[in-house]
Amino acid sequence: MSRSAHPAGPRHADVLPEGHYAAPPADLNVLDPKVWARTVARGEDGVVTVAGLPVTRLAEEFGTPAYILDEADFRARARAWRTAFGDDADVFYAGKAFLSRAVVRWLAEEGLNLDVCSGGELATALSAGMPADRIAFHGNNKSAAEIERAVRAGVGRIVLDSFQEIVRVAHIAQSLGKRQRVQIRVTVGVEAHTHEFIATAHEDQKFGIPLAGGQAAEAVRRALRLDGIELIGIHSHIGSQIFDMSGFEVAAHRVVGLLKDIRDEHGVELPEIDLGGGLGIAYTSDDDPREPQEIAKALTEIVTRECRAARLQTPRISVEPGRAIVGPTAFTLYEVGTVKPLDGLRTYVSVDGGMSDNIRTALYDAEYSVALVSRASEAEPMLVRVVGKHCESGDIVVKDAFLPADLAPGDLIAVPATGAYCRSMASNYNHALRPPVVAVEGGEARVIVRRETEEDLLRLDVG
Numbered sequence: 001m002s003r004s005a006h007p008a009g010p011r012h013a014d015v016l017p018e019g020h021y022a023a024p025p026a027d028l029n030v031l032d033p034k035v036w037a038r039t040v041a042r043g044e045d046g047v048v049t050v051a052g053l054p055v056t057r058l059a060e061e062f063g064t065p066a067y068i069l070d071e072a073d074f075r076a077r078a079r080a081w082r083t084a085f086g087d088d089a090d091v092f093y094a095g096k097a098f099l100s101r102a103v104v105r106w107l108a109e110e111g112l113n114l115d116v117c118s119g120g121e122l123a124t125a126l127s128a129g130m131p132a133d134r135i136a137f138h139g140n141n142k143s144a145a146e147i148e149r150a151v152r153a154g155v156g157r158i159v160l161d162s163f164q165e166i167v168r169v170a171h172i173a174q175s176l177g178k179r180q181r182v183q184i185r186v187t188v189g190v191e192a193h194t195h196e197f198i199a200t201a202h203e204d205q206k207f208g209i210p211l212a213g214g215q216a217a218e219a220v221r222r223a224l225r226l227d228g229i230e231l232i233g234i235h236s237h238i239g240s241q242i243f244d245m246s247g248f249e250v251a252a253h254r255v256v257g258l259l260k261d262i263r264d265e266h267g268v269e270l271p272e273i274d275l276g277g278g279l280g281i282a283y284t285s286d287d288d289p290r291e292p293q294e295i296a297k298a299l300t301e302i303v304t305r306e307c308r309a310a311r312l313q314t315p316r317i318s319v320e321p322g323r324a325i326v327g328p329t330a331f332t333l334y335e336v337g338t339v340k341p342l343d344g345l346r347t348y349v350s351v352d353g354g355m356s357d358n359i360r361t362a363l364y365d366a367e368y369s370v371a372l373v374s375r376a377s378e379a380e381p382m383l384v385r386v387v388g389k390h391c392e393s394g395d396i397v398v399k400d401a402f403l404p405a406d407l408a409p410g411d412l413i414a415v416p417a418t419g420a421y422c423r424s425m426a427s428n429y430n431h432a433l434r435p436p437v438v439a440v441e442g443g444e445a446r447v448i449v450r451r452e453t454e455e456d457l458l459r460l461d462v463g
Ligand SMILES: Cc1ncc(COP(=O)(O)O)c(C=O)c1O
Pocket: 094, 096, 097, 115, 138, 237, 239, 240, 241, 276, 277, 278, 279, 320, 321, 322, 323, 324, 420
C-alpha cells in the first residue's frame, strides 16, 4: 500500500504523517465484503447487522469488547475447503487459530479434521466429541504426559518435530502396547509470507527437522527402525498469510524429493504428505485471497506433477488451514471511549479493548480495517489510529485507517477479520477480562466462550 493524499484535505495537518494507509474509501459507510463476514450488512437505519442482528443490540446484550462470529460463514468456509479437496485429501483445521467446543462440533459436522498443538487444545477437541482418529497432534516440545494422552486417546497422527521426540513417542507408544501413526515435520528452506517467499536459510527456526545436510533423511532412518511408531508421511509448513503459491511449489518439490530418496534407500513409498496451512485472507481491501478451489487445484497439480517426475505414486495430500477458515468469519466490536486529535499528526481513537484482545498489530505489525457500525455518517474521513486501553504505547489495534470525523465517545466501531489469532492469543494484560465469543446464526446469538470475570481472575490468585 502506498501513502496518498487525503482528497478532502487532511483534518489535522497539511501533510499526512508517515503511514501505510491508502486513500480513504469513497464512502466510509460501505462495507467491503472482502473483509467482513458474509452476513454482515448495513441496514437502512445505518446500523450494521450480522446474521440479521443489529450490532447495537449485540453490544447491549453481550457488552463490548466482544468477538462476533458468523457461524454460517464459518461452516460455509469449512465446507468449501472440504469440498475443494474432495475425498482423496484431508483438511485439518488448525485449532491454534481459534478453538472452542462449538467450533469443534461444527468441524466434526462439516467433515473436517483437526490439528491441535497442546494438551489444552487436545482436551477441548476430545471433550467436544471430535473422533480421536481425526486429530493430528503438533508441537515442537510436547511433554511426555501430552504424548501419552494423545497415544492413549488414539489420535490419527502425531507430527514429530525433533530427533528426541521420535524416540520419545516410539517409547511411549510401545510401553502402551500401541503403534502410533506419525509424520515427520521437515523444514524445506522456504519461508513464505504474504506475496513473497524466500528460499534461503530458513531452516534457522525452532520447528521441524531440516532437509538440508541430510538431517530429515536421518530422522526418517531412525523412525523406520522403531517399532512403536508407523511413519506415514512428511509434513511441511512454510509460513503464514500466503497469497503466492510459488512457495508451496518449492516446498512440494523438496518434500517429494525426500519421498523419492526414502523410496530409493528403504524401498518404502510413504503414503501421505502434509503441506501445512498459511493461506492468506483479506484484512484490508488491498488483500486478494485465493478461493479454496483454486488452492486445492494448484496444490494437487504441484504434488501430482512432482510425483510423476519422481516416478512415485501420488501420496494422499493434507492441508491445515486455520486463518483462512475462521479469520474472516468474526469481527471485534468495541465502544469508543475517547477521540483525541493530535495537531499535525493524527487522531487517536481509544476503545475499550486493545492488545489484550488483538496482539497481532503489536506483534506482527498486522494491518486491519475498521468501520463505524452503530450508525452511518456523512462526515468527512479522518485519519485515525485505533488504540486500546492498556499501559503500553504500542497498544495499537488499527495502525492507520479512516473513520468519519464526527466519531464520538459511545459510538460502536468494529474491526473485521479478527476470527484468527485474536481470542486464541488474548491475554489478561493489566488484568483485562478476555472478551466473549458470540456466535450468530439465523437471527440468533449465543455465547460460545463467555467473558472472563473478576472472579475468574481472582480464582487463580491463590497467594
Ligand atoms: C503446522 C501448522 N499448521 C497450520 C498452521 C495454520 O496456519 P494458518 O492459520 O495461517 O492457516 C500453522 C500456523 O502457525 C502451523 O504452524
